[in-house]
Amino acid sequence: MQAQTRPLRIGIAGLGAVGKKLAETLDAGMDGLVLSAVAVRDTAKAQATLGHLKQMPVLTDIAGLAELCDVVVECAPGALLPAIARPVLEQGKTVVVLSSGALLTNMDLIEVAKAHGGTISVPTGALLGLDAVCAAAEGEIQSVRMVTRKPVKGLLGAKYLVDNNIQIEGITEPVQIFKGSPREAAVGFAANLNVAVALSLAGIGPDRTTLEVWADPTVDKNTHNIEVVSDAALFSMQIQNIPTENPKTGRITAQSVIATLRKMRAPLRVGT
């Protein structure tokens, strides 16, 4: 039998905290994967950002990615999700989605994927344990509860705070700012709570999963606590994410995507 030889061509949509780390890691060399193209708004700026790479990828716009890549990683503002994902899926290719919150208002993308043989992949991202949640969902899950604590600067500017006139600057004690479902959080905290939506898609959905969000001046990491009760297992998990230069995004997010991509071509694949 012949081994697969052609490397998977990876595209990146959005050259921010996640996209830059991804580009550097792919450029440093990953078995069976090659960085082909990056979609950017400002080519000159991107050339400067990526000037240290061994091999400059093609710099294009969002519409240009699908043709040039086998897999596109969406790491851009959630509002761009349909524009990034649709052409990739229409070509029967794979889109790795980080703005998972935006999937809830673009569920038609699943039909597009189905119709054309494409795949939408939602990595664990800044979270943990989605393998266990998916396994539990093969049986009966009674409840999934998530409590998120973030430093104030990881929440500033969120639509929910602005709409409800909630001031968190200068707080000296933890303040609960939201209690509800991931579906509601995806609207009010679009750039902060993709993780809650990913958790809900792995488990019991965006309406039955419960979520609390705290602005917490006593933590310096984005901290997520999750408790799952199911007929197969009860489990509790915590992750404390060290922020990147974007205080809303944990460092582990890009690494989760890198692990996802690596697995696409690995002869040994561990974890579901």
Ligand SMILES: NC(=O)C1=CN([C@@H]2O[C@H](COP(=O)(O)OP(=O)(O)OC[C@H]3O[C@@H](n4cnc5c(N)ncnc54)[C@H](O)[C@@H]3O)[C@@H](O)[C@H]2O)C=CC1
């Ligand atoms: N699922 C998860 O666990 C996590 C998801 N996220 C989400 O991942 C996404 C990326 O996160 P970061 O890299 O921290 O965001 P970022 O804000 O640092 O980067 C986004 C980039 O997209 C670029 N961009 C905006 N419009 C564009 C356009 N029309 N064409 C090309 N590029 C464009 C911006 O210039 C920026 O460089 C965000 O939506 C964030 O909410 C972040 C952390 C965890």
Ligand SMILES: O=C([O-])CC(=O)C(=O)O
């Ligand atoms: O949910 C997100 O988008 C990001 C997040 O909480 C984290 O990095 O801890």
